[in-house]
Amino acid sequence: MDNIRQVFSPSFLLRLRNIIRLMQILICLLFLVGSSTASPPDHSGKMEMNGIAWKAFKSFPEKWELVTIRFRKDTGEMRITYANAIAMKALKEGKTDYPEGAVFAKTGIHTGVDPQFISSVVPKGIRRYQIMVKNRKSYASTNGWGYALFDPEGKTFNEDPKMTQDACYACHTIVENRGDVFSQHFSTSRYVKPIFTQEEKKISSLNYLTRAVSTLPPQIKSQIPGWATEVRWVEIEILRKHVFQGTLDEMKPLLEHESLQSKLPAVFASKDEKKFVLVYPGKSDDCMDTTQMTSISTDQNGNPVVDKFCLYD
Numbered sequence: 022m023d024n025i026r027q028v029f030s031p032s033f034l035l036r037l038r039n040i041i042r043l044m045q046i047l048i049c050l051l052f053l054v055g056s057s058t059a060s061p062p063d064h065s066g067k068m069e070m071n072g073i074a075w076k077a078f079k080s081f082p083e084k085w086e087l088v089t090i091r092f093r094k095d096t097g098e099m100r101i102t103y104a105n106a107i108a109m110k111a112l113k114e115g116k117t118d119y120p121e122g123a124v125f126a127k128t129g130i131h132t133g134v135d136p137q138f139i140s141s142v143v144p145k146g147i148r149r150y151q152i153m154v155k156n157r158k159s160y161a162s163t164n165g166w167g168y169a170l171f172d173p174e175g176k177t178f179n180e181d182p183k184m185t186q187d188a189c190y191a192c193h194t195i196v197e198n199r200g201d202v203f204s205q206h207f208s209t210s211r212y213v214k215p216i217f218t219q220e221e222k223k224i225s226s227l228n229y230l231t232r233a234v235s236t237l238p239p240q241i242k243s244q245i246p247g248w249a250t251e252v253r254w255v256e257i258e259i260l261r262k263h264v265f266q267g268t269l270d271e272m273k274p275l276l277e278h279e280s281l282q283s284k285l286p287a288v289f290a291s292k293d294e295k296k297f298v299l300v301y302p303g304k305s306d307d308c309m310d311t312t313q314m315t316s317i318s319t320d321q322n323g324n325p326v327v328d329k330f331c332l333y334d
């Protein structure tokens with residue numbers, strides 16, 4: 022009886038309460054640690070993105086008409102764009118207000134030299150597929166275009182689909198005057214001049230500011246070479262707000278061009294300044310008489326990756 026009384030004595034109850042409280046705190050801490058180290062959700066491997074199913078469009082290269090071919094000189098990537106009948110009709114008529122159901126699809130293709138004739142470059146394999154679908158109701162926040170990105174197997178990459186779509190839109194809005202569509206129709210049966218007017222040339226030039234290196238955030242400042250006191254800085258609000266890995270990759274040749282002209286490092290950074298790419302020219306014996314370019318770009322984990330290359334031609 023005495024024992025029982027002892028067990029339920031006020032001092033014991035107080036101790037018990039403290040132990041319970043301590044355990045509660047420990048559980049909370051464990052939960053916090055657990056949730057902060059949990060890996061971000063994996064969005065890869067799906068065959069649908071932002072309501073656009075790969076299955077519905079996968080035969081576009083066989084079924085649709087060719088719009089144009091573009092080539093990225095720095096990475097040797099060939100891009101082939103196709104349009105469905107609705108999109109093609111509007112494009113050929115010069116309309117920029119695309120009707121519902123208009124779809125563009127683009128393939129990115131690796132290239133390499135033909136080993137038996139090395140001055141000739143040939144397609145080597147698919148890198149990715151990109152699709153944009155007009156549906157004003159479903160995609161009101163991205164000016165009526167839904168965007169999807171698939172790997173060579175028609176599966177999604179890891180990045181968040183909504184965030185990626187915002188980044189696709191942020192860049193495509195550069196050509197708002199063309200209805201957010203970059204491509205102009207090029208007929209392989211006769212030469213058609215792309216319709217880039219003087220006015221368009223002005224719109225398409227990116228806005229750069231000259232910014233003192235001392236005003237840059239530390240993670241970017243630490244990557245700038247010692248000789249530079251200023252950089253050319255891209256200031257396009259919407260583009261900086263929505264950045265995915267592909268944005269950094271697309272910005273590289275533009276920055277290269279700017280840094281060669283200004284002889285300063287050229288920088289593009291996301292609004293939160295965690296993702297960035299910068300390019301600067303320099304001299305190196307490795308490149309003989311040509312200019313050596315250095316590009317530094319953050320990877321998926323935000324770590325800077327350095328790439329040095331020589332400029333030929």
Ligand code: HEC
Pocket residue numbers: 091100102125126127151152153168169170185186188189190192193201202203204205267268271272
């Ligand atoms: C930083 C700029 C940029 C970003 C980001 C971007 N694009 Fe594009 N996109 C282009 C350019 C430039 C073209 C013209 C073709 C070329 O040069 O590759 C293009 C062309 C296209 C086309 C062919 C129709 C057209 O507009 O010419 C599709 C489809 C497309 N992109 C889809 C996407 C999707 C999907 C995403 C996001 C996953 C995306 N794009 C992100 C710049 C961008």
